[in-house]
Amino acid sequence: MNSSSSSAKALGGSFLAGVLLALFGVIGGVGAITPDANGKPANLTQYDSN
């Protein structure tokens, strides 16, 4: 394996890791502020109610 291909792979790996970390950061933030998409009926004694 020559050094140029190694550095290219390292660069690719860094890019991938950066993208992943950024993605997960965004996911965490969005997940925290996204309202609940499912209805939550209250006072129902039904199997599929919360």
Next chain:
Amino acid sequence: MTGAALARCRPYAAPLATALAAALLLLGPALGPGLLLAVDLGWSPDPRFTPFVTGTGMVAPRAVPSDAAGVLLGLLIGASAAQKLTLLLIVLGCGLGPVTLARRLRPGISPLATSAVAVAGMWNPFVAERLAVGQWTVLLGLAIVGFALRAALGPQPTLPVAACIALAGVGGANTLVMVLPPVLLALLLTRPYAASLRPIAAALGTGVGVAAVWAVPALIAAAPADPAGAEAFRPASDTPFGAALSLVSGGGMWNAATHPDARAALLPAAAATALAVLATVAAWRHRPARAVLTAAGMMLVLVVISAAPGLDRAWSAIVGALPGGGLLRDAQKLLAAWIVLLAVGLGLVVEALFRRPRGGPAAVGAVALALAPLAILPGIGWGLGGTLRAHAVPVDLRATATVLSDAPPGLVGVLPWNQYRRYPWNGERLALSLAPRMVDQPVLQNDALPLRGGTIAGEDARAAAVSAAIAEGVDPVAALRAQGVRYVLIEADAGTDAVGSQATIPAGARVIAQGESARAYDLGPAPAIATQPASGPVRVGWIVTSAAWMLVLGWVLVRVVRRAR
């Protein structure tokens, strides 16, 4: 422990520690003092082998033998400790089962990768959604399927596979139907036909044996499953990408109330789907994993068919026509092998990144990928965001159950006429009535399933008759009495707007227990009713199932002793 044994255990230290931390983080307040009562998770604070627990007097025993196993453990260490130990071991199994499989498929796999596998096996929408409805026997199926697939891939699979199937038998019908099919497929796909016959015969024989306790009474009663169940329990999309892709990324349970909030958001759902694709590609590229991928993929296809427009009708017809077809109506549970495959696939990707030469950034990527399941579903931690919480059962409810248990034999009718409760002392979380598990008498309760879109009929003709009478305006107590009820238990704190909570107690009835949570009345000996379900079939079932367990246990002991010599 010998040095060799220590060396064998060492590779499991990192994933075990990771899995333990993840399990504690996942269950959180569910492991606190008291009992976790959540939808289908009913657990008596006073362990009793009630007729409901043992399945006697039931048209279609639903909680056997799982509840009996819980009661047995409760008698040994206490009900609360038994529940916590059961939940903790099951969640740990969800992580460690895939780890054993990953180590079989990729010998020498790094601790980082096995830890990633453990996290992915436990921290996923399947576990969250089933935990939300307290279906611990379904989670037991997921916990066992990883070990069972590992056993199927071993050089001598017959006994290990039989042992896994015997253990799955403890969970009952749901657990068995989740474990047996993918294991049979894996056996067929990984060895020549002739060589697979023996382990397949052992798996099937064990499966039939341990199923007898619920299958014999259910088949003899031949109670038909309501075909509406297949429609109601069809997998549902929990991501913005539709049911099929929701299933691919491990979610898609029918009950929208269980769907984690983050699944509905675009980015987490996209990330989960991308991870699932990545894991599948990794499993395909790693040749030894292809058989498991094929077996798990076949189970995925089956579940997708049950949800596919047009094909779902055929699925409903099968559920309605097959004896015991009701087992298949909530098909998403059959995804268990796929969840294991996704966890193992993710581990293979992490391993590939981690092993890259001079791959510092790749190693960082591997760590990020290992933590990805946590980042995608952060809200399911700490008992699904604090919603799964253990609570103490009121003393007066326990005392009432004890009085009823000690009373002369008689059928106990339970009001309000709904099997679900919102006990104020349980945070008003939806939960099964505890009565059938607490009262050591035959119990008559409404076994129909109330859904927002309608009611799924139960199997008990007496309960159906009570429902019909109440609908016609008959007083609930009179309707129960007409079905041979001697005692009436009114769970007073279940809500005054619930059907049957405002029942009229006949003048001659005697109050035998009264408290803030519950009241019990003795209406006097009831005339014999011919429609009591027979207890003979379930007794035969228990004998066959116990014999199957004893045979497998004896077989394991003989093997262990021979190896020790």
